[in-house]
Amino acid sequence: MFFNFFLFSLIGFNALSNVAVTFFHDNLKLIGIDNLAFFHIESFGRWSQLLILFLVRDFVQYLIHRLLHRVPMLWQFHKVHHSVKEMGFAAHLRYHWMETIVYRTLEYLPLALIGFGIEDFLLVHLFTIAIGHFNHSNISVPLGIFKYIFNNPQMHIWHHSKSIPAQYGVNFGITLSVWDYLFKSDYIPYNGRDIELGFEEDELFPKDFISQEIYPLKF
Numbered sequence: 001m002f003f004n005f006f007l008f009s010l011i012g013f014n015a016l017s018n019v020a021v022t023f024f025h026d027n028l029k030l031i032g033i034d035n036l037a038f039f040h041i042e043s044f045g046r047w048s049q050l051l052i053l054f055l056v057r058d059f060v061q062y063l064i065h066r067l068l069h070r071v072p073m074l075w076q077f078h079k080v081h082h083s084v085k086e087m088g089f090a091a092h093l094r095y096h097w098m099e100t101i102v103y104r105t106l107e108y109l110p111l112a113l114i115g116f117g118i119e120d121f122l123l124v125h126l127f128t129i130a131i132g133h134f135n136h137s138n139i140s141v142p143l144g145i146f147k148y149i150f151n152n153p154q155m156h157i158w159h160h161s162k163s164i165p166a167q168y169g170v171n172f173g174i175t176l177s178v179w180d181y182l183f184k185s186d187y188i189p190y191n192g193r194d195i196e197l198g199f200e201e202d203e204l205f206p207k208d209f210i211s212q213e214i215y216p217l218k219f
């Protein structure tokens with residue numbers, strides 16, 4: 001939590017992203033693109049803006065999460081998150097810092113095209129962090145019909161299952177589960193509270209913080 005949320009996200013990445021965003025816009029100006037926005041999002045009401053931002057971002061995140069499982073090099077980084085052997089809200093905090101770089105970079109591009117700024121981004125980000133903790137918590141909260149819209153602990157635990165039916169994984173949704181149902185990547189065969197979590201040969205995966213940070217860089 002200290003490293004990913006405090007040191008890296010708040011201090012490091014905010015400074016970095018402001019520099020990157022300015023650089024990105026300056027370069028587009030150089031090739032003659034002055035205003036990236038395809039339509040004027042500011043003509044929408046505040047809540048509609050945030051809702052659109054949330055929906056687009058969550059869909060892009062679903063695709064990025066699939067990439068993390070699909071691309072061998074990215075999977076090495078994502079293994080840190082999948083090395084949790086037990087669910088609990090803190091499992092959401094265990095991931096390699098490179099994931100922040102991959103997610104924020106790939107998310108920002110389509111959102112800048114729609115015309116969103118970095119401030120709106122932070123608001124939605126804080127909301128999704130809270131939902132992320134919920135999805136990783138070791139509790140059962142049946143959502144009824146809403147399970148087809150929102151991700152939940154009963155669904156996400158199968159994403160962490162050591163044995164999965166599909167080669168590259170299932171249940172990739174971040175905050176919403178609807179993308180998994182739409183693209184047929186959903187999988188909840190039964191209540192999975194006692195299934196084994198992890199991945200093939202996770203017993204060989206390093207156990208301490210420093211070694212886990214270094215592990216993917218060796219590939």
Ligand SMILES: [Zn+2]
Binds near residue numbers: 065068069082
């Ligand atoms: Zn994953």
Ligand SMILES: [Zn+2]
Binds near residue numbers: 081156
């Ligand atoms: Zn997870």
